[in-house]
Amino acid sequence: MRTTIKDIAEYTGLSVTTISLVLNGKADKIPEKTKEKILKAVDHLGYRPNQVAVGLVKKTTKTIGLIISDIRNVFFSNLAKGVEDECRRNGWNLILCNTNDMHERDLAYIRVLADKGVDGILYAMSVDSNREKTIESLTLMESTRIPYVMLDRTFREKCSHYVVTNHELGGYLATQHLLELGHRHIACVTGPLHLDDSLFRLEGYKRALSEYDVPYNADLIYEGDYTLEGGRASVKALANIPHTAIFAFNDMSAYGVHNALKMQGFEIPKDYSLVGYDNIFFSEILDPPLTSVHQPVYEVGKEATKLLIKMTPKSADKSVQELVLTPHLVIRKSTQKPNKE
Amino acid sequence: MRTTIKDIAEYTGLSVTTISLVLNGKADKIPEKTKEKILKAVDHLGYRPNQVAVGLVKKTTKTIGLIISDIRNVFFSNLAKGVEDECRRNGWNLILCNTNDMHERDLAYIRVLADKGVDGILYAMSVDSNREKTIESLTLMESTRIPYVMLDRTFREKCSHYVVTNHELGGYLATQHLLELGHRHIACVTGPLHLDDSLFRLEGYKRALSEYDVPYNADLIYEGDYTLEGGRASVKALANIPHTAIFAFNDMSAYGVHNALKMQGFEIPKDYSLVGYDNIFFSEILDPPLTSVHQPVYEVGKEATKLLIKMTPKSADKSVQELVLTPHLVIRKSTQKPNKE
């Protein structure tokens, strides 16, 4: 049996109250001698307060939940690391929830986390969430009254607390780089176009184009799915549309493009310049190393956690509500001046 | 305020006990009518038991802790996914703890998890743990009386519950493959040789060698550190030792080798055959795709969780105590018959 506060009381011959007072730093009027006696007993018996009991009476568990789709995804593991590191710095703990992008699991986990009395929830919504499902999730979330912060996606209609990266800017930076090099026919391998991030990156692409007076050509846009296979497929689909550069909306599909292009005997960047998005560590190792847009994912996790902690009833600071972090372009060897035309 | 069991009692005009009984499936003698009434009220008021309170009285939290060094490491994120999936299937939850391989944090997290009343701990010890530290950790662990399972490493002296992969066999398989192809001078880029996994892989390497009557040559062994940089450095270090193949003890250092070799104008597998270990997803994309030993990491997480759940007081099944999972070789394009000699 674990030693309880009662054991300390018996051992010292004092009451439970006194022990509790000194252990919680509210012992203004307790003489040093008593304090010492208690601390010594605590140390001797190895007493540590049962946090379940503390949680019941204080109504706080020093625990937050993180709802993501799949921790194996490099994006989310980076995020989770940022979250956990910030948690540790504040003496909090993290419950990890993988939904595999199933809306139903979002709901289930929100309920479970509420049951467990978490003090906050970091929520990266499942991508299968359409407008209706999003509203369902957020309605449930708000019915729990638990502070929450949305990650990587927003839904301003219902939720004003979020941390995202600027996808529009990322799309712009990648495209601008290619335009600056002289490319005028730039293909896009997007993600699913019902997702905000893909949509915004495409917006950035268009903005860059118009800034350089390059007409937008819808034929150059291939709607991918953020997978390796999608990237490979895009190469086939774009084969007959003249272009000198490809902007893949994530590194994974860039690898697919890279792979398929090589199979067909093309060289990067000689025949095609290629830009990715995410700057996964592997992009550095690729041959040639991949130019890619870097998103501060770890920071998203870290900042979101900070925000969430601020929203805790205890330190109810409602000042900062949203954060848009800035991506930047990492230029490597997969891009150069166009060769053909 | 969240609705409590008391609210249901008032609402239905019944006592708290009755509510508790039907909600916990112990209502043999409660008439259907009463049950229905209660269930309806529960549904209507959206009542869900506060798990903190339940935990306090039942002394179980349906939560386990996972202590690893860094979730960003592909190995651990795969592991964690296996753990979390199995948890979900059993209605459990997971608290994630990253130690960054700092022994002190191992200790801190063990204490915190115990304070939180977790029902079990999955423990992948920090690599900076020498014999003394290992004993310290496990002694602390056992003082909590919380069931635990060690992951990926063993310490039979104190702990008999673990799930590992067979590193010796993995080392053997990789080496055997190269020997079978005709290689007789096989360099090794190991991990830190004070770690069991590295040591065992080297043992497997030696066993394969002796089976094929190839003398062991210590000059061919380069002690790396499982990093990209380590892999790169090994190429320089091994430059003057004649060899036709390289067995890197993890994929990351294999990438380093691959990279450095290419920089020097060598071709894989023409000039050197290369085998990695871990079979990280990227190994498939590498050019040429990397032959690698696949460890069933997800399964390690999954099986360890199953084991842990079995060890729970409720279903105290002490039968299975250890599990050694089997790796296998995935042959791709980075290995072929030796060209030189």
Add this chain to the structure above:
DNA sequence: CTGTTAGCGCATTCAC
């Protein structure tokens, strides 16, 4: 069949 009571481990208000 259902209600009363006690207690899980702790924090806290109010007396002494």
Add this chain to the structure above:
DNA sequence: GTGAATGCGCTAACAG
């Protein structure tokens, strides 16, 4: 300065 009493939300003997 310190202790007794109360309650957090729930489960589980034990009555009746």
